[in-house]
Amino acid sequence: MLVELLQSVFGFAQFRPGQEAVCQAAIEGRDLLLVMPTGAGKSLCYQLPALARGGTALVISPLIALMDDQAANLTSLGLKVARIHSGLERSVARQACVDYLQGTLQFLFIAPERLRVPGFPEMLAKRKLALIAIDEAHCISQWGHDFRPDYRMLGQYLPELRAGDDPAPVVALTATATPSVQADIVAQLGMVNPAQFIHGFRRDNLAIEVVELAMPARPAAIARLLADPARRPAIVYAASRKNAERLAEELSLTLSAGRRIPAAAYHAGLEAETRERVQTAFQAGELEVVVATIAFGMGIDKADIRTVIHAGLPATLEGYYQEIGRAGRDGAPSRTYLMHSYADQRTHDFFLHRDYPPVSHLQQVFKALGEEPQPVEDLRAASKLSEEEFDRALEKLEIHGGARVDFGGNVTLGGTGWKNSYTIQAQFRAEQFEKVLRFTTSSECRMAALVRHFGDVADASRSCGICDVCDPAGAVLRLFRRATAVERELAQAIADELRGVDYRAAGTLQRNLDPVGRLSRNDFDGLLDAMVRAGLIEIQEAEYEKDGEVKRFRKVLLTAAGLELRAGTPLNLLIGDGIAEEFGGRTTKSGRAEKAPAKNHGSGKLSAKTSSAGAAGASAPAPLTAEQEAVAARLKAWRAAEAKKLGVPAFVVLHDRTLTALAARQPKNTRELLEVDGMGPAKADKFGEAILGLCSGEALLAAEP
Ligand code: ADP
Ligand code: MG
Numbered sequence: 001m002l003v004e005l006l007q008s009v010f011g012f013a014q015f016r017p018g019q020e021a022v023c024q025a026a027i028e029g030r031d032l033l034l035v036m037p038t039g040a041g042k043s044l045c046y047q048l049p050a051l052a053r054g055g056t057a058l059v060i061s062p063l064i065a066l067m068d069d070q071a072a073n074l075t076s077l078g079l080k081v082a083r084i085h086s087g088l089e090r091s092v093a094r095q096a097c098v099d100y101l102q103g104t105l106q107f108l109f110i111a112p113e114r115l116r117v118p119g120f121p122e123m124l125a126k127r128k129l130a131l132i133a134i135d136e137a138h139c140i141s142q143w144g145h146d147f148r149p150d151y152r153m154l155g156q157y158l159p160e161l162r163a164g165d166d167p168a169p170v171v172a173l174t175a176t177a178t179p180s181v182q183a184d185i186v187a188q189l190g191m192v193n194p195a196q197f198i199h200g201f202r203r204d205n206l207a208i209e210v211v212e213l214a215m216p217a218r219p220a221a222i223a224r225l226l227a228d229p230a231r232r233p234a235i236v237y238a239a240s241r242k243n244a245e246r247l248a249e250e251l252s253l254t255l256s257a258g259r260r261i262p263a264a265a266y267h268a269g270l271e272a273e274t275r276e277r278v279q280t281a282f283q284a285g286e287l288e289v290v291v292a293t294i295a296f297g298m299g300i301d302k303a304d305i306r307t308v309i310h311a312g313l314p315a316t317l318e319g320y321y322q323e324i325g326r327a328g329r330d331g332a333p334s335r336t337y338l339m340h341s342y343a344d345q346r347t348h349d350f351f352l353h354r355d356y357p358p359v360s361h362l363q364q365v366f367k368a369l370g371e372e373p374q375p376v377e378d379l380r381a382a383s384k385l386s387e388e389e390f391d392r393a394l395e396k397l398e399i400h401g402g403a404r405v406d407f408g409g410n411v412t413l414g415g416t417g418w419k420n421s422y423t424i425q426a427q428f429r430a431e432q433f434e435k436v437l438r439f440t441t442s443s444e445c446r447m448a449a450l451v452r453h454f455g456d457v458a459d460a461s462r463s464c465g466i467c468d469v470c471d472p473a474g475a476v477l478r479l480f481r482r483a484t485a486v487e488r489e490l491a492q493a494i495a496d497e498l499r500g501v502d503y504r505a506a507g508t509l510q511r512n513l514d515p516v517g518r519l520s521r522n523d524f525d526g527l528l529d530a531m532v533r534a535g536l537i538e539i540q541e542a543e544y545e546k547d548g549e550v551k552r553f554r555k556v557l558l559t560a561a562g563l564e565l566r567a568g569t570p571l572n573l574l575i576g577d578g579i580a581e582e583f584g585g586r587t588t589k590s591g592r593a594e595k596a597p598a599k600n601h602g603s604g605k606l607s608a609k610t611s612s613a614g615a616a617g618a619s620a621p622a623p624l625t626a627e628q629e630a631v632a633a634r635l636k637a638w639r640a641a642e643a644k645k646l647g648v649p650a651f652v653v654l655h656d657r658t659l660t661a662l663a664a665r666q667p668k669n670t671r672e673l674l675e676v677d678g679m680g681p682a683k684a685d686k687f688g689e690a691i692l693g694l695c696s697g698e699a700l701l702a703a704e705p
Contacts (some may be wrong), residue, residue: 002027005048008076014043022197026131027052031170031191033137033182035198035455038175038322041113043070046133047107051079053621055130056105058161058168060112062139062148067109070135074107083109083399097123112150115157125160129168132161137172141184149401149421155188166666170194176318177456201321201454205328207466208446209336210475211579218339219247220313221583223254223479224529225337226261231307232288235321237323239312239347241267241293247311248291248443263289264294309337313344315351316432317439317453333466337477340440342677343656348433349680354392359383359419361393366418383618441525443532443539445470467589469533472574479580483573486518487527491573494528495536495565498558506539506554521656523575528556530573535563545600624663635696642687653687654678666695 002023006012015023019041024467025032026049035043050057061067064085082096082105099105101123106128113122134140140151161549162168172185186194213221214674226234236251238244244265251263264287281287283302290296291311307329314320320338328334368379383390395412397403402418405411439449445463452460468475483491493513498504504512510524519527530536540555565571579585624632634660643650654662658678667673673684673692 002048002052004289005052009051009079010048011042011077012044018199019045021292023048023052025195026169026171029166029169030192033177033185033191033194034195035174035177035182035196036200037325040200041134042173042175046131046173047074049169049171050133051106051129053130055128056103057107057131057133058124058129058351059107059109059133059135060154061109061135062112062151063136064111066135067111071107071109079106080104081107081109084114085109090695100124101126103127110275112148112154115154116150121157121160125163128164129161132158132168132170134170134172136174137185137189138174138177139183140188141181143621149399150177152188155190158190177455178453179457182455195289198454198456201451201456202447202459203325203328204464205331206324207333207335207446207464207474208324208338209335209468209475209477210340210446211468211475212341212440213339213579214341215312216345217584219250221339221579222247222309222311223250224583225309225477226251226289226307227254227256229256231335232261233282233285233305234289234303234307234309235296235305235323235326236289236291236309236311237314238291238293239264239344239536241269243311244291244293244394248289251289251291256430261289262287263291266292268293304332305329306332306334308334309339311313311339313340313346313348313436313440315436316653317435317450320436321450321454335476338440346677346680356429357389357396359423361389362397362402362418362422365390365393365397369403369411369413373406373412376409376411379411399517400425429513441471443529453554461532472533474575477579477583479577479585480574481577483527483530483571483575487575488571488573490514490519490527491531491536491571492565492567494531494556495558495562498537499563503555503557506556509556526575526576530575531562534571535559536565594687619637624660628663628666631666631695632659635659635662635691638690638694642690654683662691662695667692668696
């Protein structure tokens with residue numbers, strides 16, 4: 001009985017969900033792909049079958065630390081384990097081979113590059129393996145975020161290790177595999193009719209809320225949220241160390257039930273001792289809030305975390321999911337908040353460019369390499385790149401096989417395939433962030449969207465019922481209001497328009513049905529979102545190619561319920577309306593936004609997102625004053641002309657949001673210009689002069705008849 005093995009060897013009372021079926025399949029000798037979240041207990045799913053099958057299991061792992069961890073754990077259970085990796089003495093590796101050949105080992109852990117050592121695969125092939133486990137299998141895929149070229153050649157050695165009858169099953173394990181990565185793993189490893197187990201991603205007790213909030217408004221909203229003791233313990237993820245420190249400070253000054261909130265920052269810049277102290281205090285309940293950069297939470301095993309807040313956009317959905325997953329391990333209801341605005345994109349673009357330097361940098365380093373090993377320092381000194389740029393380029397070259405760095409710090413020329421592989425990975429990273437952006441703007445159930453992202457397509461059809469999309473009325477930060485008469489009328493018109501066609505692009509709908517612009521672009525999108533929530537329409541991301549460029553658009557389709565919609569049907573639409581007053585919405589320090597005529601808002605409502613209208617880096621669209629409207633009109637006219645001249649869509653010249661932000665800010669010089677959301681250096685170079693001219697009063701006077 002499997003349970004007996006589980007209890008007697010591993011000391012666990014019972015299987016966790018999913019584990020038994022996986023073990024069963026592996027014992028029967030089936031190749032399998034297992035995708036379960038971190039901490040779900042994947043290791044057991046190769047360890048137990050290995051013991052049940054008898055003989056030696058080969059475990060391939062990309063990280064020495066992971067290998068050491070698992071080996072130590074198995075050894076403590078009284079099992080016979082050996083490791084072979086570069087951090088160990090040669091004699092240890094030799095002994096491991098001797099033990100392997102004598103058949104006394106139950107587990108042999110190796111790093112993938114070991115298979116390249118001449119004679120090693122042949123040595124392994126002398127005995128029949130019980131099972132081959134490949135941990136962190138996403139590393140094999142170029143579409144995976146931790147792509148490791150050494151994993152890539154695993155597939156070519158496997159047949160040799162699986163010769164004969166009843167070959168060792170290949171068990172591939174990973175926590176993050178989108179459908180394309182899954183397919184890649186199966187293909188690369190040459191898995192035969194593999195069983196695929198993908199589960200455990202849905203978390204029924206996590207209510208996810210995603211809220212658009214300008215950066216400067218976030219600290220106050222977070223402090224007010226966490227002033228409620230029922231929302232603690234909590235982890236807040238900040239984008240930078242500085243932000244983490246500031247937020248922790250602000251929280252420590254916030255009173256909750258007459259006392260200060262016990263909060264601290266946690267990031268990689270702190271002394272190891274301080275970090276240790278923060279972890280321990282949080283674990284023990286002395287600290288109730290930790291404001292962290294991503295470094296925090298790995299070693300945390302705290303079951304009663306009630307809230308996880310992202311004070312900025314995460315870089316990937318994988319990371320995001322792991323971080324919110326730290327809430328509610330005890331199964332009690334917990335809430336997570338993701339705060340974002342257009343300004344987050346700029347931060348990410350910056351990091352992306354830093355972490356993924358241009359191919360030309362890699363090329364420069366590559367050209368300087370030769371068959372003779374050269375010291376890194378010499379190469380760095382001779383390079384035209386800065387030290388930091390050089391190191392980053394070399395790191396990427398090494399990862400993608402264009403350079404080999406030995407332990408003495410000498411570099412030799414590698415293969416030429418790095419360029420393609422690097423380009424694919426850099427693109428992949430950019431796309432990962434786009435997925436985060438789409439997650440924030442989607443009107444699909446948040447949990448369903450995440451579950452689908454992780455490849456559990458079957459489970460993704462069920463809505464969670466508790467996120468801000470499924471249950472707008474239950475949202476804490478986000479505010480919803482009833483649709484206005486104009487909006488209800490437009491909703492009806494949208495349904496009528498869609499009745500006769502397969503779909504319409506969102507942009508086309510707005511142009512056709514609201515030619516005079518009674519609703520702003522944002523408000524029209526808000527209406528579409530509300531219709532999705534009401535089940536009347538469906539929105540699908542789609543793309544087409546034009547002039548060799550991939551363009552994205554949103555397909556709007558009528559649902560069965562929408563088809564039923566007839567003139568006069570009472571519509572109870574809830575429109576997203578910024579954030580609740582108690583968390584800083586609807587009030588502004590200057591009061592300017594409230595006094596300004598809300599021209600763009602057909603409903604006459606005041607934007608709730610205006611608290612930073614005048615601040616640098618303000619991101620949320622704000623109603624403009626009459627003077628600002630005039631500037632916006634100038635900019636629009638110029639944009640139209642410019643777009644025509646360049647033969648590109650208007651938004652390529654300037655995004656609507658950027659245009660509005662420019663009109664609100666009216667920058668006087670390049671520095672101020674660059675502080676406006678959406679104005680990168682490239683745009684500033686190209687259009688800066690023209691924009692500055694249009695924003696200055698002079699140009700206005702000159703242009704006005
Ligand atoms: P993963 O590789 O999926 O991230 P691990 O295999 O490292 O997760 O397991 C996470 C933790 O869960 C480990 O501490 C492991 O001992 C524990 N665990 C695994 N299976 C069980 C089980 N059936 N019962 C109790 N604990 C388990
Ligand atoms: Mg693991």
